[in-house]
Amino acid sequence: MKKNILYILPVMIALTVFQSSCKKEIQERNQLYPALAPSNLDLDADTWTPVLTASSTFTVATPDAVTSPNYLADLNEIKSYQRNLTNEQREIIKYWSAGSVLRWNEILRELVAKHNVPPYQNEDGTYPAPSAANPLAYPLFPFSNPPYAARAYAYVSAAQYDALVQAWKFKKQFNRAAPYTNDPAIQALVPKSTLPAYPSEDAVVAGVTAKLMELLFPGDLDFIQKKVAEEKLYRIMAGANTRSDMDAGEALGKQVAAVFAARARTDGAGAAGGNPEIWKAFETTTAAKGEVPWISLESPKRPPMLPLFTKVQPFLFSTATVAALRPAPPYGTNTPEFKKESDEVLAMSRNQSREHERIVNFWADGVGTVTPPGHWNVIAADEFVKHNYSEVRWARNLALLNMAEMDAAIVCWDAKYFYFNPRPTQMMFNIKTLTGIPNFPSYTSGHSNFSGAAATVLGYLVPEKANAFMAMANEAAMSRLYGAIHYRSDCEVGLQTGIKVGEYAVNRAKTDGAGK
Numbered sequence: 342m343k344k345n346i347l348y349i350l351p352v353m354i355a356l357t358v359f360q361s362s363c364k365k366e367i368q369e370r371n372q373l374y375p376a377l378a379p380s381n382l383d384l385d386a387d388t389w390t391p392v393l394t395a396s397s398t399f400t401v402a403t404p405d406a407v408t409s410p411n412y413l414a415d416l417n418e419i420k421s422y423q424r425n426l427t428n429e430q431r432e433i434i435k436y437w438s439a440g441s442v443l444r445w446n447e448i449l450r451e452l453v454a455k456h457n458v459p460p461y462q463n464e465d466g467t468y469p470a471p472s473a474a475n476p477l478a479y480p481l482f483p484f485s486n487p488p489y490a491a492r493a494y495a496y497v498s499a500a501q502y503d504a505l506v507q508a509w510k511f512k513k514q515f516n517r518a519a520p521y522t523n524d525p526a527i528q529a530l531v532p533k534s535t536l537p538a539y540p541s542e543d544a545v546v547a548g549v550t551a552k553l554m555e556l557l558f559p560g561d562l563d564f565i566q567k568k569v570a571e572e573k574l575y576r577i578m579a580g581a582n583t584r585s586d587m588d589a590g591e592a593l594g595k596q597v598a599a600v601f602a603a604r605a606r607t608d609g610a611g612a613a614g615g616n617p618e619i620w621k622a623f624e625t626t627t628a629a630k631g632e633v634p635w636i637s638l639e640s641p642k643r644p645p646m647l648p649l650f651t652k653v654q655p656f657l658f659s660t661a662t663v664a665a666l667r668p669a670p671p672y673g674t675n676t677p678e679f680k681k682e683s684d685e686v687l688a689m690s691r692n693q694s695r696e697h698e699r700i701v702n703f704w705a706d707g708v709g710t711v712t713p714p715g716h717w718n719v720i721a722a723d724e725f726v727k728h729n730y731s732e733v734r735w736a737r738n739l740a741l742l743n744m745a746e747m748d749a750a751i752v753c754w755d756a757k758y759f760y761f762n763p764r765p766t767q768m769m770f771n772i773k774t775l776t777g778i779p780n781f782p783s784y785t786s787g788h789s790n791f792s793g794a795a796a797t798v799l800g801y802l803v804p805e806k807a808n809a810f811m812a813m814a815n816e817a818a819m820s821r822l823y824g825a826i827h828y829r830s831d832c833e834v835g836l837q838t839g840i841k842v843g844e845y846a847v848n849r850a851k852t853d854g855a856g857k
Contacts, residue, residue: 372447374439377443377532382731384513386506388854390853392499392502392656394507401540401589405585407523415583416524419580422577434530436575437575437576438579442501445546454709456484457711459643459780467641468643470614471484477560485712486646487712488647488650488750491712491747492750495744496557496605497557498736498740498742498743499601499744500597500600500601501546501550504546504594507545508540508542508593511539511593517537518535519580521581531581538586539585540586541581541582543582545594547569547573547590547591549594549595550594551568551569552599553598553605609649609654610653613647613653614648615645615648620644623761635761635764635767635782639780645782651751651759657748658748666838667752667755667759668834671830682829682830683768686828690773701775704820713791721795737853738802741846742846749839752838753787754781757781757784757785758781758782761782762783762784765826766826774824774825775825776824776826777826778826784828785831788818789817789836793835795810796813796840798843798847802850802857804857815836
């Protein structure tokens, strides 16, 4: 009887998700943060090493002189807004003044959570797949599962970083000050800065981010463009940039986005879903080794999640390194060690403490959430706010974090589908879980890989918190054992593998010219 319940429960959950997903709207976090006032403008950021655009050539039009009619008209536009600011406009200024990179990271997380909903089955028992060519049809594109989300966070963050490095070059070249410096009648409604205003760093971030989000979330173009327009207007109303500053920045951002979009279209992610023949081959190959292959515990069986994600091109190392980072095999399914680990999961499921339940719930990050990589972005953002980073350092630090998260997903998925190890609940149907059972193999734990990589990067960036971040990573990893959906070795080995991936990001950080 318990076996039947185990199979039916995921279907009931999926039906509930399906019934609610059509009405799901983007829920903005709107966290209150102080206005960005960098303690260091990082004026040398034009010398930092970008991710993809070191050899690229970009163009930005020469700005008008500050005495020209066009520039004076831009200043008059600012003064016109400032004479008649509404309460709503003041709230927009307050929201965006926290920082462009921070706010777009929040917006990206909102989009991930909105689309982190698995498609419901067809009447014939098959499952439809989202299509980028028809994103508004059911199922909506994308299904923003953890690997997809990790890739989205990585592309957006890395592109923002490159765009700002390029922007700093043009800022130095043109050296045009902010409007409130050139006209004393203009109020500075954000903290003043001596950083050149042309091209606008906010507009650069908005331009590059929007173009990539249009690729990653094509069904949300209206929402994305609304945010771009809102941010552009905010800088003008705040007296921080003229319209020409904004237009130049947005144009530069779009040029950088084109470089990253070209990579994204050819990085292998489009074929990561595989096909029925590939799915069956995993089972056949594993059984031929004398092992029990993983099977989907949903009824009807759901196709495995992105089995070819392992072939996606990483950011921090070559594809050959993915196999080199593959951990040693898990315990064989017929060994005493495997039985011991399975018995531990069963015992854990029968004797849960309230503290374990709290940990499981805190780190669950399942359907409808920002996913485990997004959870670490929340942790990072709340920490970075305390350090008064410049926009370019915000972008660089999030790029390091999210490239590590994407590459950790690739390495983790490589192990999952190379070994195709069954979940504890597949081997013991009387295990009662505290969280949903993911639809992919057990070894190694995705949460553990993501957390090990994130804690390693954050510990380097904020060394005084390194031990605290690693303690969080350990807790996140063990939450999957406490939830009875992973064996202990899944968690421990996954954490160590994630740490190794994170070290690649740290090594990049040590040589990118930005220092700590």
